[in-house]
Amino acid sequence: MKMKENIKLYIKYASVCTQSVMEYKLSFLLMITARFILAFCELIAIKFLFSGFTQIKGYTYGDVLLCFSVVQMSFTFAELFGNGFKVFSGMVKGGEFDRMMVRPRSLILQIIGSRFEVGRTGPLLTALITLVLGIRYSQITWNVITVWTMAAMIIGGMLLFIGLFMLEATFCFFSIEDTSLMNVLTYGAKTHGKYPIDIYGKGILRFCTYVIPYTLIQYYPLQFLLGKTHNWYLAFYPLGIIVFLFICNFIWRFGVKRYKSCGS
Amino acid sequence: MKKYYCFFKLRFATGLQYRMASVTALTTQLIWGLMECLAYKAIAEASGDNLPMNYSSIVTYIWLKEAFLVLVNTWASDNDLFAMIANGNISYELCRPVSIYSMWFSRVFGARIAEALMRCIPVLLCAFLMPEPYKMTLPVNGVSFLLFLVTLFLALGITVTFIMLVFMLCFFTISPQGWRMVLTGAVDFLSGNIIPLPFFPKKYLFFVEISPFAYMQNVPFRIYSGDLAGGEIYQCILRQIFWLVTLMILGVVLWKQAEKRVVVQGG
Numbered sequence: 001m002k003m004k005e006n007i008k009l010y011i012k013y014a015s016v017c018t019q020s021v022m023e024y025k026l027s028f029l030l031m032i033t034a035r036f037i038l039a040f041c042e043l044i045a046i047k048f049l050f051s052g053f054t055q056i057k058g059y060t061y062g063d064v065l066l067c068f069s070v071v072q073m074s075f076t077f078a079e080l081f082g083n084g085f086k087v088f089s090g091m092v093k094g095g096e097f098d099r100m101m102v103r104p105r106s107l108i109l110q111i112i113g114s115r116f117e118v119g120r121t122g123p124l125l126t127a128l129i130t131l132v133l134g135i136r137y138s139q140i141t142w143n144v145i146t147v148w149t150m151a152a153m154i155i156g157g158m159l160l161f162i163g164l165f166m167l168e169a170t171f172c173f174f175s176i177e178d179t180s181l182m183n184v185l186t187y188g189a190k191t192h193g194k195y196p197i198d199i200y201g202k203g204i205l206r207f208c209t210y211v212i213p214y215t216l217i218q219y220y221p222l223q224f225l226l227g228k229t230h231n232w233y234l235a236f237y238p239l240g241i242i243v244f245l246f247i248c249n250f251i252w253r254f255g256v257k258r259y260k261s262c263g264s
Numbered sequence: 265m266k267k268y269y270c271f272f273k274l275r276f277a278t279g280l281q282y283r284m285a286s287v288t289a290l291t292t293q294l295i296w297g298l299m300e301c302l303a304y305k306a307i308a309e310a311s312g313d314n315l316p317m318n319y320s321s322i323v324t325y326i327w328l329k330e331a332f333l334v335l336v337n338t339w340a341s342d343n344d345l346f347a348m349i350a351n352g353n354i355s356y357e358l359c360r361p362v363s364i365y366s367m368w369f370s371r372v373f374g375a376r377i378a379e380a381l382m383r384c385i386p387v388l389l390c391a392f393l394m395p396e397p398y399k400m401t402l403p404v405n406g407v408s409f410l411l412f413l414v415t416l417f418l419a420l421g422i423t424v425t426f427i428m429l430v431f432m433l434c435f436f437t438i439s440p441q442g443w444r445m446v447l448t449g450a451v452d453f454l455s456g457n458i459i460p461l462p463f464f465p466k467k468y469l470f471f472v473e474i475s476p477f478a479y480m481q482n483v484p485f486r487i488y489s490g491d492l493a494g495g496e497i498y499q500c501i502l503r504q505i506f507w508l509v510t511l512m513i514l515g516v517v518l519w520k521q522a523e524k525r526v527v528v529q530g531g
Binding site for chain 2: 027041180201
């Protein structure tokens with residue numbers, strides 16, 4: 001019952017946000033176009049780089065395109081749904097967060113609901129183009145398990161990035177310093193995650209497994225998807241993100257408990 | 265001339281006030297740069313002799329890009345000015361007995377130099393101390409270092425005149441932020457911020473080279489590492505001057521048009 005009500009409320013939030021954006025149609029279209037262009041330029045950059053060689057550490061052009069597409073899509077969805085956490089410091093400063101705390105509804109729902117932003121979907125078009133290209137160039141046999149792997153990578157990636165945005169928001173409770181270091185983990189991962197992580201070497205691969213589990217949604221399932229290994233269980237690695245999300249939620253709750261309003 | 269110098273100095277001083285070049289910002293840039301170095305290492309191994317720039321030039325290019333990020337990027341522009349156009353405070357600026365174009369030009373120019381001076385030193389210092397393949401190299405010789413400084417200055421000029429053009433176009437629309445993002449999005453790519461221009465295939469490179477974008481960060485960074493040398497340098501400098509003057513004239517003309525039709529909608 002509660003769940004149903006929450007979903008209804010979220011849809012209401014999303015539609016109101018969308019309506020308010022649609023009041024400024026030109027602005028909305030420009031934002032979408034701009035974000036599309038930015039992502040598209042990165043796709044062209046990959047194409048240009050690949051004109052000089054055919055394989056990078058055993059990955060072909062098609063493989064890299066698939067990887068780029070998955071990461072780009074995850075990040076875009078995360079920005080679409082988790083935008084509230086990204087702009088959270090503004091909510092705290094403006095006193096909006098205080099108002100949310102007195103309402104008898106879930107905090108997270110209010111935070112992500114009130115900042116649902118359709119304008120973020122621009123890169124999705126680039127990601128879809130890349131996906132089509134990637135599927136054409138790479139030789140993947142599509143069956144239930146490969147489709148599952150692909151979908152799990154995208155959804156897992158989305159949850160991973162939302163978790164990171166949540167951590168970024170939690171930082172607001174502990175410090176007023178800027179959170180540019182968190183940007184490395186979010187934007188940096190989006191930008192550099194276009195290549196399978198192992199091309200950066202062993203050290204980075206370890207960091208991306210044990211510190212922030214990027215490899216669960218990128219490197220390991222990708223190995224299975226591209227047929228580099230037959231260990232089918234790698235296809236279920238993205239499920240591990242659920243654990244990561246629990247940890248993020250735990251830290252977030254700890255932060256909320258410690259929160260003292262700064263008044264305004 | 266003196267009043268413009270004052271605007272320059274004012275912005276310069278305020279820029280220095282922000283001691284934002286904190287440890288976190290530095291760490292961010294270093295990680296970013298290192299990740300790029302690692303990616304290009306894999307690319308260099310993959311392409312072997314086909315690599316259009318040698319690896320140490322690429323590394324130096326990456327570190328220079330990180331060090332002078334605030335100087336020659338097109339996307340981070342003075343948000344106060346956009347706000348002024350959007351919220352109507354522009355009317356105060358119009359009251360001043362100075363030309364808006366020159367005033368804003370000096371303002372953006374000064375702010376960028378101040379911020380860059382603060383930011384570049386720690387980044388460069390760390391880049392020189394990196395372990396071997398990822399270490400930034402010294403300029404090939406004294407002359408090329410001087411030419412680097414000259415072209416960097418010209419590149420800054422071109423970047424600022426381009427940003428001024430974007431500002432001026434914003435007078436003709438009510439959604440300046442959107443236009444700004446559309447206009448600067450592709451420029452980031454065309455000026456060699458995502459991949460260095462030598463990586464562009466020849467036929468596309470031709471089109472970039474007849475645009476002003478190839479004369480922003482591309483020229484100074486490649487002169488420094490010796491990737492661009494000989495007579496080509498002087499040709500590039502001439503083209504830089506040409507674009508600087510052209511974009512400036514265009515900006516002033518556009519401003520004259522905008523000035524006639526500024527509509528301040530309350531505020």
